[in-house]
Amino acid sequence: MSLAHLRVLLTGATGGIGRATARELSARGAAVLLTGRDREALEQLARELDPDGDRHGVMPADLTDACERDRLAALAIDWRGGINALVNNAGVGDLRLFLHESPEQIDRAIAVNVTAPMQLCRALLPQLVRLSEAHLLNVGSVFGAIGYPGYATYCAGKFALRGFTEALAREADGTPLRVHYLAPRATATAMNGAAANQMNDELGVATDPPERVAVAVCEMLEGSRRRAVIGWPEKLFARLNGALPGVVDAALRKQLPVILRFAASGRQRPAAANPIVQNPRSSLS
Numbered sequence: 001m002s003l004a005h006l007r008v009l010l011t012g013a014t015g016g017i018g019r020a021t022a023r024e025l026s027a028r029g030a031a032v033l034l035t036g037r038d039r040e041a042l043e044q045l046a047r048e049l050d051p052d053g054d055r056h057g058v059m060p061a062d063l064t065d066a067c068e069r070d071r072l073a074a075l076a077i078d079w080r081g082g083i084n085a086l087v088n089n090a091g092v093g094d095l096r097l098f099l100h101e102s103p104e105q106i107d108r109a110i111a112v113n114v115t116a117p118m119q120l121c122r123a124l125l126p127q128l129v130r131l132s133e134a135h136l137l138n139v140g141s142v143f144g145a146i147g148y149p150g151y152a153t154y155c156a157g158k159f160a161l162r163g164f165t166e167a168l169a170r171e172a173d174g175t176p177l178r179v180h181y182l183a184p185r186a187t188a189t190a191m192n193g194a195a196a197n198q199m200n201d202e203l204g205v206a207t208d209p210p211e212r213v214a215v216a217v218c219e220m221l222e223g224s225r226r227r228a229v230i231g232w233p234e235k236l237f238a239r240l241n242g243a244l245p246g247v248v249d250a251a252l253r254k255q256l257p258v259i260l261r262f263a264a265s266g267r268q269r270p271a272a273a274n275p276i277v278q279n280p281r282s283s284l285s
């Protein structure tokens with residue numbers, strides 16, 4: 001189905017999933033307002049997507065800065081008569097024990113993964129609700145439904161984003177605004193460093209190409225589907241964790257020694273000072 005009627009503000013457009021999504025949206029005819037922090041990368045992407053025209057726009061912005069976010073929202077409201085879709089895709093996340101997170105890392109993760117999408121949505125909602133068709137799509141994660149060791153701060157943010165999206169979708173019931181939440185599983189992008197990739201390999205966790213997520217984004221924007229999780233067995237585990245979390249506790253307990261080994265590999269405190277790494281069972285079970 002063509003998405004030529006869509007004018008999409010896409011955050012995180014310079015990242016792995018963002019670039020693939022920009023390409024897929026462009027291939028399906030949408031006009032995309034690309035944002036990230038790197039102007040040069042954004043301009044290069046816009047040229048790649050439409051070498052001879054000016055269908056796509058770029059606006060660099062640090063989404064943790066309220067003024068830059070407001071400027072971005074103001075542009076989006078005007079751009080090509082106003083956007084009719086917002087895809088909140090920008091995100092940060094690292095494999096790291098919570099014990100090793102700095103206060104600044106926690107603040108930054110919540111600012112990018114929760115505050116920024118909520119505030120962008122708040123700024124753009126008055127424009128979106130006036131239209132006969134509009135979309136808000138938040139890119140969450142399987143870790144927005146499963147608390148996974150080594151990702152406590154990331155999980156906190158994605159759980160929050162999922163709750164926000166669900167509540168807003170219910171608020172918008174009966175209106176032309178379609179609110180979607182897409183939860184990818186592990187995806188091959190720069191977000192996952194060497195330790196995360198090695199851990200996933202050792203645990204047999206499947207990793208998708210970003211193009212798979214991009215197609216899922218476009219398919220959601222074509223319809224009114226509210227929520228989707230990419231991949232088995234992640235779909236099943238996300239549901240199971242909601243209904244029978246003890247079963248998932250037991251499954252993750254088996255993976256824990258491997259997770260702790262990789263999560264602690266970039267630690268900021270010596271292992272000797274880390275009782276969780278020394279004795280995972282007694283500390284975490």
Ligand SMILES: NC(=O)c1ccc[n+]([C@@H]2O[C@H](COP(=O)([O-])OP(=O)(O)OC[C@H]3O[C@@H](n4cnc5c(N)ncnc54)[C@H](OP(=O)(O)O)[C@@H]3O)[C@@H](O)[C@H]2O)c1
Pocket residue numbers: 011012013014015016017018035036037038061062063064088089090091092093112139140141142183184185186187188189190191192
């Ligand atoms: N990769 C995975 O395994 C995976 C799995 C499930 C869900 N996801 C979700 O998918 C989304 C995209 O992730 P990805 O894998 O494509 O990651 P990525 O390649 O690291 O890209 C992250 C994007 O977010 C942008 N960003 C980060 N901090 C920002 C800030 N302060 N202001 C503005 N933009 C900022 C980056 O832009 P800059 O160029 O400015 O850095 C970049 O475009 C995220 O929401 C992530 O949580 C990823």
